[in-house]
Amino acid sequence: MSLLTEHDWKGSIFTGEWHGGGGGTQSVVEPASGSTLAEVGLADPRDVADAARSAAEAQKEWAATIPSERAAVLRRAGILFQKHADEVIDWVIREAGSIPAKAGIEAASAAEECFEASALPSHPHGQVLPSNVDHWSISRRRPAGVVAVISPFNFPLVLSIRSVAPALALGNAVLLKPDPRTTVSGGVIIARIFEEAGLPAGVLQLLPGGADVGAALIEAPEVRVISFTGSTPAGRKVGESAARHLKRAHLELGGNNAMIVLPGADVAKAASAGAFGSWLHQGQICMTTGRHLVHESLYEEYVALLAEKASHLPVGDPASGQVALGPIIDSRQLERIDGIVQRTVAQGGTLAAGGTHEGLFYKPTVLSGLTPEMEAWSEEIFGPVAPVIPFSTLDEAVDIVSRSPFALSLSILGDVGQAMTLADRIDSGKIHINEQTVADEANAPFGGAGDSGTGSRFGGAEANIEAFTETQWLTVRSEIAPYPF
CATH class of the missing domain: 3.40.605.10 (Aldehyde Dehydrogenase; Chain A, domain 1)
Incomplete structure (x- = not known):
């Protein structure tokens, strides 16, 4: 039936x-x-x-x-x-x-x-x-x-x-x-x-x-x-x-989630993770990788690899064939995405790939040559856009990530020791080391801080019981208590 x-x-x-x-x-x-x-x-x-x-x-x-x-x-x-x-x-x-x-x-x-x-x-x-x-x-x-x-x-x-x-x-x-x-x-x-x-x-x-x-x-x-x-x-x-x-x-x-690519990381694998994190479901996910911070020693190679992936990913009707990206949900959302991209380019950003659309089908897009003040970096785009910025030191990476009011999901790719050190310095509801930013499991707590929400209120027994029940204090005696009045 x-x-x-x-x-x-x-x-x-x-x-x-x-x-x-x-x-x-x-x-x-x-x-x-x-x-x-x-x-x-x-x-x-x-x-x-x-x-x-x-x-x-x-x-x-x-x-x-x-x-x-x-x-x-x-x-x-x-x-x-x-x-x-x-x-x-x-x-x-x-x-x-x-x-x-x-x-x-x-x-x-x-x-x-x-x-x-x-x-x-x-x-x-x-x-x-x-x-x-x-x-x-x-x-x-x-x-x-x-x-x-x-x-x-x-x-x-x-x-x-x-x-x-x-x-x-x-x-x-x-x-x-x-x-x-x-x-x-x-x-x-x-x-x-x-x-x-x-x-x-x-x-x-x-x-x-x-x-x-x-x-x-x-x-x-x-x-x-x-x-x-x-x-x-x-x-x-x-x-x-x-x-x-x-x-x-x-x-x-919302979440303008960052992915940090550490020095010495496997650039090909990092670009694959970044592409998945930014372009899954056309970037219309609160956990989407919205900011790519790449160590300066890997930056140019990373941008080139990401742009190459963008140029080869098929975009089209997901009901009619094997595509990697489907449509944006409606024209209003598409206009917002494209507006942010075009204004960022006008501000001096470089369009390394994409930035065009046919109807509601927006091409996977890579933006480089950015500053942290540019709109594509500072705003949650909710579209298939990957903005990339280089960093030179770990302190600089922490500072750039932490400037955002969003704190939902963070990805750190590379040496686990360095990644753990960074994880202890950055506030985020979820941190994924050597994975991209989009992840959810039914038994895992989910939620963010700051502009990303009011903390972990979904996933796992502890969070769900806290979310959907009230605490009551109950006392019991075997007989009525004596009182002085």
Whole structure:
């Protein structure tokens, strides 16, 4: 049985059943061809208010469900992601403009996120505390209640399921708002998977929509935690609104991530790592390698090798052939990418490769001859652009990297001893030695600091339990305590 083809989900939102939303419908457009793939339903703020109330009711019973039953739902969801992998991959390719390999990573990761989350219901959720008082003193973790998950377009499935799965496993209800451009990959597929996995109605609800829906989610009194992945400007607004409503917001935001190529590093391997880090999924990843710092002894060779790779990587429709890069998600994003590139060249930067596009297909681009003040170096581009700067000393490399307000992912290539020394001197949520900047695993903590977000709020039992539960202090005596009043 097909997950989507044989099911009447089109034009609908999901609140335990599929029905039309107050926001009407929106076309799902394939960026590579401009074709309409389907119509999806959109919610409005009234739908959000209704969903939040019903989710709060459904959550109580779900939280009371025994751990083994909650774990079983998560395991079934993981198996269903594996069973329907081909269908899932096809949607991620066509809706998000992903090459097949990247779409395959998303499908496999979705299953792994569910399997990893299935261990959370039986994970220890508290501890007995020492006390000087004659009672038992217990710290225990309780479900937060209703969790709002707001996810972006670039890795739509993974960046939704990595919050949805652990939040559900820990006894919460979830209101999911995917990016409207990738509503199927980031929302409909997940709702259908958990519907088939036997999740009780109302525990997971799908509410696609625009900024008004996102604002309504944050403001809904039943929502206690907001898990947001997206741009830094949007994240600031989410954080501000959540703070006004005294709610926790877990913010995973942008990243202008650096790769440092140390003296003596294998230049060919380094250029391969740099190409992958900058151009995977057209550079539309928060972990993309956005800055290449190369020791001056290797700089010219590195730029030449990177430019050569750029000139040979095929760009095109990922659904029609074997390509290395697909389309940019839409014309607005493409115009932003090209604007940064062209302004940087006008500022004195050198275009070593790329810098052109046909429609939404932007060529992999290499920029050299830069200074740290130039826009392509200082801004997160979110496109297939590799800016390269030389450095002479390790102190200089640390200084250049640390000037950025972003602190999500850092790559250091070369001698491990030197790399470890640098790793201790640079603040970053993730550091990868002799690997590029793009990496994620279901059991590993993920998150950044500064303009990259509010720290590790995803991945692994410790981070997920911290993110999606509240701590409660419980004391117990065998008899009522005596008091002097």
